[in-house]
Amino acid sequence: MTSASSLNAERALNILLVLGEANLEGLSLAQITQRVGGGKSAVHRSLGALLKKGFVEPSGRYGHYRLGPAVPMLARRQERLEPQIETLRPGMTAFARSTGFTVYLMVPAGVDAVCAEMISRSTRQHFTMGVGARIPMGMAAGSMALLSMLPEVSAARIIEGNSERYARYPSLRHIDAATITTQVNAARQRGYAINMGYYLPGEGGLGLPIPANGLYDINMAISFNAPLELMSDDWIENIISDLRGCLEQNSADLRPE
Numbered sequence: 001m002t003s004a005s006s007l008n009a010e011r012a013l014n015i016l017l018v019l020g021e022a023n024l025e026g027l028s029l030a031q032i033t034q035r036v037g038g039g040k041s042a043v044h045r046s047l048g049a050l051l052k053k054g055f056v057e058p059s060g061r062y063g064h065y066r067l068g069p070a071v072p073m074l075a076r077r078q079e080r081l082e083p084q085i086e087t088l089r090p091g092m093t094a095f096a097r098s099t100g101f102t103v104y105l106m107v108p109a110g111v112d113a114v115c116a117e118m119i120s121r122s123t124r125q126h127f128t129m130g131v132g133a134r135i136p137m138g139m140a141a142g143s144m145a146l147l148s149m150l151p152e153v154s155a156a157r158i159i160e161g162n163s164e165r166y167a168r169y170p171s172l173r174h175i176d177a178a179t180i181t182t183q184v185n186a187a188r189q190r191g192y193a194i195n196m197g198y199y200l201p202g203e204g205g206l207g208l209p210i211p212a213n214g215l216y217d218i219n220m221a222i223s224f225n226a227p228l229e230l231m232s233d234d235w236i237e238n239i240i241s242d243l244r245g246c247l248e249q250n251s252a253d254l255r256p257e
Helices: 004-020 029-035 040-052 072-077 080-099 139-150 152-161 163-168 176-188 233-250
Strands: 057-058 062-066 104-107 112-119 133-135 194-200 202-210 220-227
Touching: 004 029, 004 040, 004 062, 004 220, 029 040, 029 057, 040 057, 040 072, 040 112, 040 220, 072 202, 072 233, 080 220, 104 139, 104 152, 104 194, 112 139, 139 152, 139 176, 139 220, 152 176, 163 176, 176 194, 194 220, 202 233
Parallel strands: none
Antiparallel strands: 057 062, 104 112, 104 220, 112 133, 194 202, 202 220
């Protein structure tokens, strides 16, 4: 049985995630409750606790809340990802410049994948909507690539945990746990992940796994969208080779010994 304290903690975390997607005007108690679930009184208690610690603050609009100053302050203290990002950023930039594609760096966050960096030289539609956005692990090529680096048992556990979220996620084609499992297994064998038009009209995507390279590193994945009309087998192989080449030429830690 789930304890009351763990439910309260999960509710508070969900509030932070919901407010993280809001603008400076914030959201009302009713809007937060609708997105988080549960009763208004419980959500209000959690908001009160977050207000006391500075994680939430009142916005300029009466009765609305937004993220507070404690969130960016805490984020600036956690800089362990930045060395990895700095290693990959030049190669991502070179690839974005040469192809015109928007390039995303995805990292694991529990059962989600979070965009840690986005480099754009394009006006094309962005799938993740920018740095800090999160999606259920397994959706789209970047998070499929992340799952492909995990042991099969660990990947299966995450996929099962996200199964209900897959059913609710906006997509153009049917997505469920079995579909994600098949795609992840294919990515594991192939060495990269492919999304053939599941989420955006006329758009597919590719995701290249970047395994952790040290004790304090984490697995990452680089992904980008591309027109489905381009995505033949030969084109996919060539563009993945180009991405690897950009990373090796511009990221010292990825160059062969």
